[in-house]
Ligand code: FES
């Protein structure tokens with residue numbers, strides 16, 4: 001088969017990664033194996049579960065549905081960008097306080113999706129929250145507490161206690 | 163669950179892309195990747211070459227004129243969804259887009275990609291039928307226009323010839339009084355439709371109705387008898403009842419793992435009824 005490779009440069013969480021890769025490498029594998037940022041999880045690898053969601057030039061995207069070569073020159077944000085050292089991001093605090101996770105497998109994708117959602121929709125209704133979460137599967141929590149955690153996170157981000 | 167190896171090309175111009183597709187008959191064009199990449203990951207397809215269209219800026223964008231809008235095939239679904247001018251004259255597109263996958267897939271997924279893929283349960287092909295859209299396609303040999311009624315052939319099959327690309331979609335401006343309706347039933351928000359209906363109605367020029375259904379058998383279809391019944395009955399409640407019965411009778415769904423055929427047939431009628439009622443209520447009197 002084609003033994004082609006390409007050299008790409010991607011900015012992830014403010015740091016540049018330059019790697020020479022095969023064109024069939026998925027972006028999710030680039031993030032996990034080449035950049036060694038394993039916080040981005042891979043659940044299904046066919047665009048169903050949302051665990052691999054990252055921000056691609058600020059927009060939520062499923063990293064298992066992009067080729068790494070397509071991210072050449074892009075600015076990515078992954079779950080590792082949320083906390084500031086030991087200080088949790090309000091989304092993380094809210095998920096902790098409201099028990100928005102159990103095993104945590106789905107959580108990185110949910111938090112990155114919600115980061116973009118709450119930036120656009122600072123005061124979401126419950127229906128909007130549920131619609132925004134529809135692309136992320138969680139097999140543990142039953143979603144009740146996730147919805148609650150997102151509502152709480154929105155309040156924290158607005159500077160209110162909820 | 164990893165893509166097979168392929169040669170990768172990401173041309174910056176449409177001309178280069180068409181030349182690559184002409185020279186490599188088995189090459190696959192890559193738009194937003196929300197259908198093709200899963201198929202690659204499952205190894206359902208093994209193209210020797212991928213021609214990535216994402217660097218061709220000229221293929222993206224929405225131009226709204228006095229009589230029509232032109233949507234570039236590589237326009238992201240999310241960008242179309244947020245286009246206020248498009249929303250004003252063609253609210254049906256915006257309403258349907260909210261059912262197309264999820265925010266994460268609409269960030270990447272394109273209008274043209276969904277149409278050229280033509281999943282038999284996809285929303286956008288039905289919307290294009292309801293809006294009388296025309297597809298502009300191009301190959302290295304030249305371009306042509308294809309009416310949406312001729313474009314969607316059957317499951318995952320369109321009128322595109324090998325080497326041809328969908329470049330833009332032309333939408334005629336609907337009559338001023340037009341009302342739109344869209345109704346869908348899916349297992350979970352964002353899934354493909356078990357059944358969905360897209361409806362456009364207007365009293366202009368003696369009356370106009372479009373009822374397009376998706377989730378049925380081999381793809382989106384207009385329910386022609388139902389449309390005629392709606393117009394002839396003057397959009398009355400009785401006319402809706404006749405139209406819905408005709409729409410439900412016309413569809414030929416199949417049994418699959420998501421739902422049996424009889425259920426889809428029934429739900430197709432319910433979705434048609436809801437979309438017709440919404441469209442008629444929204445029609446300016
Ligand atoms: S791993 Fe990407 S959507 Fe499931």
Ligand code: FES
Nearest residue numbers: 102104138139140
């Ligand atoms: S917390 Fe386990 S899958 Fe969501």
